[in-house]
Amino acid sequence: MNPASPTTGRAPRRRRSANRVPITVYVALGAMVFFSVFPLYWMFVVATTDSATATSLPPHVLPGGNFLHLANLVFETVPFVQALVNSVIISTTIGVGQAVLCALAGFAFAKLQFPGRNTLFLIVVLTMTVPAQLAIIPQYLIMSQLDWVDTLQAVIVPGLVTAFGIFWMRQHMVGTLNDELMHAARVDGATTWQIFWRIAFPLVRPAAFVLGLFGFVNAWNDFLWPFIVLKSPEQYTAQIAIKALQNNRDIDLGLAMSGSFLATLPLLVLFVFVGRRLVQGIMEGAFKG
Amino acid sequence: MTTTLSPATSAGTTRGPSRYRHVQQGVRERLAPYGYVAPFFVLFLIFGLFPLLFTFYVALFDWDLIGERHFVGLDNFSELVHDPRFWGALRNTFSIWVLSTVPQLLIALGLAHVLNHVRLRAATLFRMSVLVPYVTSVAATTIVFAQLFDRDYGMLNWFLELLGFPHVDFTASVWGSHVMIALMIAWRWTGYNTLLYLASLQTVSRDLFEAAAMDGANSWQQFRHITIPSLRPIIVFTVVTSTIFGLQTFTEPLLVNPVGGLTCGAARQCQTLTLFLYEQAFGRFHFGYGAAVAVALFVMVVIVAAINYLLVTRIRSERP
Numbered sequence: 270m271n272p273a274s275p276t277t278g279r280a281p282r283r284r285r286s287a288n289r290v291p292i293t294v295y296v297a298l299g300a301m302v303f304f305s306v307f308p309l310y311w312m313f314v315v316a317t318t319d320s321a322t323a324t325s326l327p328p329h330v331l332p333g334g335n336f337l338h339l340a341n342l343v344f345e346t347v348p349f350v351q352a353l354v355n356s357v358i359i360s361t362t363i364g365v366g367q368a369v370l371c372a373l374a375g376f377a378f379a380k381l382q383f384p385g386r387n388t389l390f391l392i393v394v395l396t397m398t399v400p401a402q403l404a405i406i407p408q409y410l411i412m413s414q415l416d417w418v419d420t421l422q423a424v425i426v427p428g429l430v431t432a433f434g435i436f437w438m439r440q441h442m443v444g445t446l447n448d449e450l451m452h453a454a455r456v457d458g459a460t461t462w463q464i465f466w467r468i469a470f471p472l473v474r475p476a477a478f479v480l481g482l483f484g485f486v487n488a489w490n491d492f493l494w495p496f497i498v499l500k501s502p503e504q505y506t507a508q509i510a511i512k513a514l515q516n517n518r519d520i521d522l523g524l525a526m527s528g529s530f531l532a533t534l535p536l537l538v539l540f541v542f543v544g545r546r547l548v549q550g551i552m553e554g555a556f557k558g
Numbered sequence: 559m560t561t562t563l564s565p566a567t568s569a570g571t572t573r574g575p576s577r578y579r580h581v582q583q584g585v586r587e588r589l590a591p592y593g594y595v596a597p598f599f600v601l602f603l604i605f606g607l608f609p610l611l612f613t614f615y616v617a618l619f620d621w622d623l624i625g626e627r628h629f630v631g632l633d634n635f636s637e638l639v640h641d642p643r644f645w646g647a648l649r650n651t652f653s654i655w656v657l658s659t660v661p662q663l664l665i666a667l668g669l670a671h672v673l674n675h676v677r678l679r680a681a682t683l684f685r686m687s688v689l690v691p692y693v694t695s696v697a698a699t700t701i702v703f704a705q706l707f708d709r710d711y712g713m714l715n716w717f718l719e720l721l722g723f724p725h726v727d728f729t730a731s732v733w734g735s736h737v738m739i740a741l742m743i744a745w746r747w748t749g750y751n752t753l754l755y756l757a758s759l760q761t762v763s764r765d766l767f768e769a770a771a772m773d774g775a776n777s778w779q780q781f782r783h784i785t786i787p788s789l790r791p792i793i794v795f796t797v798v799t800s801t802i803f804g805l806q807t808f809t810e811p812l813l814v815n816p817v818g819g820l821t822c823g824a825a826r827q828c829q830t831l832t833l834f835l836y837e838q839a840f841g842r843f844h845f846g847y848g849a850a851v852a853v854a855l856f857v858m859v860v861i862v863a864a865i866n867y868l869l870v871t872r873i874r875s876e877r878p
Contacts, residue, residue, distance in 0.1 A: 404609035
C-alpha cells in the first residue's frame with residue numbers, strides 16, 4: 270500500500286526527518302482505535318457472561334461461555350429472529366430503492382432537458398436542510414389514514430428516495446456520463462429509459478452502491494420512526510426489539526446487551542467487507558458538500 | 559444490450575401502423591424526465607411537505623388520539639412559553655449539544671491532522687476503525703454506555719473507586735446524565751467528522767506543509783496555521799450538521815435510563831426537546847401540544863440554517 274517507508278524513502282535527505290511519522294502519532298491513533306472498538310468489545314463480553322460475572326467488580330474483561338444461553342433467552346423474550354428478518358427486509362428495500370430511484374432522478378437532472386428542471390432541482394436541494402422528524406405527528410396521522418400503522422411499508426416507503434441521494438447521484442452523472450455517448454445511443458434509436466438502464470446506471474454503479482450502503486446502514490439503525498409506527502412484536506425491527514428487551518430487564522440484566530450484540534453483529538460483518546467503500550463515500554461527499 | 563435496442567430501431571424504419579406508435583413514443587419520451595423525478599416529489603409531498611405544513615395546523619387544536627379536536631388558536635403556544643418542562647428540555651438539549659459537539663469536533667480536528675501524515679502506515683485500517691462507532695446503532699451504543707456508567711456495577715465507577723472517589727449516580731444528576739449522553743453522541747460522530755476533515759485537508763497542497771516543515775514549523779504550528787484555516791468551511795458545515803442533529807436527540811435519553819420512562823428520570827433531568835415532543839404526542843396523546851413543540855423545533859432549525867447561510871456567505875466573500 271505504502272511503498273515508501275520512512276527509512277528507505279526516495280525523498281531528499283532533509284525532508285526525510287520532517288516526514289517521519291513520530292511515535293506519538295501511533296500512540297494517539299492506538300488510543301483512538303481502542304476507544305472506537307472497546308465499547309463493542311465490552312458489549313460482546315457482557316453478552317457472553319452471566320449476570321453475576323457481568324456485575325462483579327473488578328470487571329471481568331474476557332468473554333465467557335454463556336452466549337448461547339443468553340441468546341436463547343433473547344429469542345424467548347421477544348421474536349428476535351423475526352425482528353432481524355424485518356430489519357433485513359426494510360434496510361435492503363430502502364438501500365436498493367435509494368440506489369435506483371436517486372440514480373434515476375439524478376440522471377434526469379443531470380442529463381435531460383425539460384421545462385422546470387432547474388426549479389425542481391432547487392426544491393430538492395432546499396428540502397435537504399429540513400429534518401423530517403419535525404413532522405412526525407401528521408406523518409403518523411397519514412399512516413393511520415392509509416391503514417399502514419404496524420406494517421413494514423410505513424417504514425420503507427417514506428425512505429425510498431432522498432434529496433441528498435438525488436444530489437449525490439446527479440453529481441456523479443455529470444462527472445461520468447459523457448454527452449457524445451448519449452447522443453450516439455439516441456441516434457441508434459435507444460429510448461431514454463434504455464440509455465439510463467443500459468448506459469448511465471452501469472457507469473455510476475459504484476456511487477449508487479455506496480449510496481445504497483448508507484441507506485441500508487441508516488435504515489438498520491433508525492429508531493424514532495419505527496418506534497412510533499411499529500406496535501406489535503412481530504413487526505419490530507432489531508432496534509425496537511432491543512428496547513423491548515430493556516423493558517424485560519428483570520429477566521436478566523445482560524438481556525438488552527445480548528440483543529444489542531445480535532443486532533450489531535450483522536452490520537459489523539458487513540463493515541468488514543464494505544467499510545473501505547463507506548470511508549471513501551464519506552470522504553468524497555466532503556469534496557462535493 | 560443490442561437485443562433490446564434493435565426492436566426500437568426496426569420500429570422506426572417500418573411504415574404503417576408503427577407511425578401511431580412513433581407519436582406515442584415521442585410523447586412518452588417527452589414525459590419521461592418527469593416520471594424519473596416523480597418518486598421523490600410524490601413521496602416528499604405526502605410524507606414531507608404536507609405533514610410539515612399540517613403540523614402548524616394541528617398545533618392550533620386541542621387534538622387527541624381518537625380524532626376529537628377543538629380549535630384553540632394559539633393557546634398551545636402560550637401554554638408552551640409558560641411550561642417549565644419545555645424550557646427544561648430546551649436547556650437539556652442545548653447543554654448536551656455543547657458537551658458533545660465541542661470535544662467531538664476538537665478531537666476530530668486533531669485526528670484528521672494526524673491521519674493526514676504522509677508516511678502513515680496502515681492508513682486505511684485507521685480510517686476504517688474510526689468509522690466503527692458510526693455503524694453501531696444509537697440503541698446499542700446507549701445500552702453499552704449505560705452499562706459502563708452504571709452506578710453500582712459500571713466499569714467507570716470501579717475506576718473512580720480505585721482512585722478513591724465515591725460512586726457517581728450518572729443517570730440521577732443533571733450533569734452526570736448530560737455528560738453521559740454527550741459522550742455517546744461524541745463517540746458515534748467523532749470518526750465521521752474526522753473523515754470529513756481529512757478529506758478536506760487532502761485538498762490542501764502537500765507543498766504547504768512541507769514548506770512549513772522546511773522552515774522549521776513544528777506539528778502544532780502547522781496545525782494552528784495551516785490545518786485550521788484551510789478547514790474553516792467544513793468546520794462550519796459540521797457545526798451546523800451537529801446542531802441540527804443535536805435538536806433531534808431522542809434515542810439516547812429514551813434508553814439511557816430504563817426506569818426513567820419518557821421523561822428520562824423523575825426530575826426530567828435529561829429529557830430533550832424531541833423526547834418531550836414524543837412524550838406529549840405519543841405518550842399522552844396530546845397531538846396539538848406536541849405539534850406546538852414541533853413548531854418550536856422548526857423555528858430553531860430555521861434560525862440555525864439562517865446563521866449557517868450568513869457564515870458561509872461571509873467565508874466566501876473573504877476569499878478572493
